[in-house]
Structures are given as C-alpha cells and as structure tokens.
Amino acid sequence: MKSREIQLKQRPAGMPTPADFAIAETDVPDPAENQVLVHNVCMSVDPYMRGRMVDRKSYVPPFQIGEALTGGAIGRVVSSNSDDFVEGDFVQSNYGWREAFVANAQELTNLGELKATPSAYLGAIGMPGMTAYVGLLEVGALKDGETVFVSGAAGAVGSIVGQIAKLHDCRVIGSAGSAEKVAWLTGELGFDYAFNYHDGSILQHLRTGAPDGLDVYFDNVGGDHLEAAIFHMRQFGRLPLCGAISQYNATEPAPGPVNLTMAIGLGLTLRGFIVSHFNQLAGKFRSDMESWIADGKVSYRETVLEGIERAPEAFIGLFTGTNTGKMIVSLQG
Numbered sequence: 001m002k003s004r005e006i007q008l009k010q011r012p013a014g015m016p017t018p019a020d021f022a023i024a025e026t027d028v029p030d031p032a033e034n035q036v037l038v039h040n041v042c043m044s045v046d047p048y049m050r051g052r053m054v055d056r057k058s059y060v061p062p063f064q065i066g067e068a069l070t071g072g073a074i075g076r077v078v079s080s081n082s083d084d085f086v087e088g089d090f091v092q093s094n095y096g097w098r099e100a101f102v103a104n105a106q107e108l109t110n111l112g113e114l115k116a117t118p119s120a121y122l123g124a125i126g127m128p129g130m131t132a133y134v135g136l137l138e139v140g141a142l143k144d145g146e147t148v149f150v151s152g153a154a155g156a157v158g159s160i161v162g163q164i165a166k167l168h169d170c171r172v173i174g175s176a177g178s179a180e181k182v183a184w185l186t187g188e189l190g191f192d193y194a195f196n197y198h199d200g201s202i203l204q205h206l207r208t209g210a211p212d213g214l215d216v217y218f219d220n221v222g223g224d225h226l227e228a229a230i231f232h233m234r235q236f237g238r239l240p241l242c243g244a245i246s247q248y249n250a251t252e253p254a255p256g257p258v259n260l261t262m263a264i265g266l267g268l269t270l271r272g273f274i275v276s277h278f279n280q281l282a283g284k285f286r287s288d289m290e291s292w293i294a295d296g297k298v299s300y301r302e303t304v305l306e307g308i309e310r311a312p313e314a315f316i317g318l319f320t321g322t323n324t325g326k327m328i329v330s331l332q333g
C-alpha cells in the first residue's frame with residue numbers, strides 16, 4: 001500500500017512556514033506477526049509539536065530532519081496479525097502526519113465502541129479534553145461556585161475548561177482572538193464574560209468580567225495573560241500552567257511576569273503539568289466526557305482541513321488562530 005507522509009525539512013526559525021515541511025510517498029509493508037496495518041481517518045496537530053521541532057532536551061524527544069513527524073491519530077484497521085485487533089477496529093496511535101502505517105500491536109489503543117465521531121477522540125474526548133479535565137479539577141483543585149478565567153478559551157483545551165467549570169456552577173471568563181470566537185463562548189458555551197485580547201487591556205477586561213477577582217486562572221497562553229491574571233487573583237488562588245503559546249515561536253527568551261512576588265502574599269499556587277502525569281484518570285475522563293457530550297452538557301467544535309498535504313497549514317494555523325475548537329486534519333480519502 002502507498003502512503004504519503006509529512007516530514008520535517010528544516011527546523012523553523014520563529015513562526016513555522018510551509019517551507020519547513022516536505023511531503024513524501026512511501027510504501028507501507030504488509031503486517032508481520034503481531035503487527036497491524038492501519039489507515040488513518042484523521043490526525044491531530046497540536047501546539048506542543050512546535051517544541052519538538054527545536055533540537056533540545058524536553059519531556060518528549062525532538063523531531064528529526066528528513067523524518068516523518070509523529071502525533072495523535074485515529075485510524076481503522078485494514079488488516080491485522082494480532083489477536084487484539086480485527087479489520088475495521090478504530091485505533092488510536094502516535095502515527096499521525098501520514099495516511100497509512102504498520103505498527104506493532106502494543107503501539108495501538110483499541111478504542112472499542114465509539115460514542116462520538118472518530119475526530120472527537122482527538123479533541124473533546126481525547127488528549128486536549130483530558131488536559132482540560134485534569135488541569136482544572138486536579139491541578140486547579142476547582143471548587144463549586146468559584147470564578148475561573150481561561151485563556152485560549154475558544155481552542156481545543158480552553159473551550160472544554162470553560163464548560164467543565166460551568167458544570168461546577170462557576171463564573172467563567174474567557175479570552176480569545178476574534179469577535180466570532182468571543183460570540184461562541186458567551187453564546188453556545190455559556191461563558192459569563194468573554195473578550196478579544198486584541199481589544200483593550202486584559203486586566204481591565206478581568207476587572208469588568210470578574211469584579212471580585214479570580215480563584216483559578218487556567219493558563220494556555222503565558223506572557224501578558226499570565227501577568228494580568230496574577231494581578232487579579234484572590235487569596236489562595238490556583239494557576240494551572242498548561243501552556244504558553246504566545247512564547248512558542250519566540251526567538252529571544254521572553255520576560256517573566258513582573259508581578260510574581262504577588263504570589264507570596266496572596267498564597268497563590270502556580271503549578272505546571274503535562275496531561276500524561278494523570279494517565280491513571282484516563283478511563284474516568286473518557287466515561288465522564290462521553291456522557292457529558294451525550295447529555296448535551298458539553299459541546300465542541302472542530303476546524304477540519306482535508307488531506308495530508310494540508311497538515312502543515314493546519315499546524316501553522318494554531319499560531320495564527322485559524323481554528324475554532326480542535327484543529328483536525330481529515331484523512332478519509
């Protein structure tokens with residue numbers, strides 16, 4: 001079987017561009033003993049992949065130039081030499097950025113019966129949804145009725161953070177990069193206040209949306225958002241540090257918040273986390289989120305680009321905000 005894959009052609013300098021990627025055709029071998037042949041249905045592009053394009057030590061190893069990128073994908077089994085998979089099974093893998101592949105059975109997770117579309121298992125019911133769930137409830141130690149601010153609120157993680165907080169009767173404030181995204185947050189998603197961070201002072205928006213201050217700030221953005229949130233935290237507030245997308249393409253070290261010493265007097269907890277630190281909660285997360293979606297308590301959007309050749313464009317779009325909800329590359333064809 002033939003497959004096309006996206007390779008890293010060169011390491012991006014600053015904002016990634018299409019010239020940093022190459023597309024190549026490969027021959028996928030027949031599966032050997034204990035191996036499975038899979039055709040991907042959809043793949044994920046995620047902000048963390050930008051860090052893997054830099055040649056440095058991190059919690060995941062860097063991508064190599066001239067090799068296919070990897071990342072989350074949902075596929076269907078074409079043929080199997082493993083007792084754990086049969087043709088037609090939906091499987092989750094880290095073999096994204098390609099149309100088809102052969103993998104050892106241990107590298108695949110059999111998703112069993114799907115309660116939503118396959119792509120939802122890359123978004124609301126997948127890694128970003130679980131990031132929101134553990135980040136807010138475990139790291140943020142959310143209590144009912146608190147006031148929560150989430151940045152990147154119209155994205156895959158942020159849109160779920162806000163809705164979980166609403167399920168806990170919280171007052172929810174969100175920031176996003178366009179009027180359309182803000183309208184989605186305060187409309188369908190039920191945020192109490194949302195603002196376009198390109199429009200006015202973040203701190204002033206926080207004072208308007210949360211006059212009594214913030215108990216939890218879920219940070220997806222870093223930089224000016226984090227600094228403004230620290231200024232507006234209540235005593236013993238918690239700040240789950242999930243991401244800092246405003247700094248991922250920085251070519252110089254970014255300055256830290258000028259007001260970090262406020263954390264001392266207010267007794268704030270700033271705690272970074274990676275979703276995989278909470279893998280033990282994956283089963284509970286999946287059943288909670290599947291039932292919230294089935295009951296209409298959580299909704300999600302996806303921005304879908306068709307075809308493997310559009311994967312670089314989808315990835316770059318994460319940094320210019322072309323996605324509302326989860327950015328997905330569909331590989332049905």
Ligand code: NDP
Pocket residue numbers: 046047048127128131152153154155156157158175176177178181220221241242243244245246247273274275276317318319320321322323324325326327
């Ligand atoms: P999103 O779906 O939120 O997509 C990225 C969004 O970030 C864009 O749509 C854009 O929206 C916004 N953005 C881009 N550049 C900037 C900027 N300079 N300032 C403010 N906003 C910006 O991605 P995810 O939901 O997948 O990820 C959100 C965050 O969570 C990221 O920081 C990511 O690294 C982090 N993350 C962390 C995990 C963990 O385990 N700790 C796991 C998964 C994600 P807009 O139009 O609003 O600007």
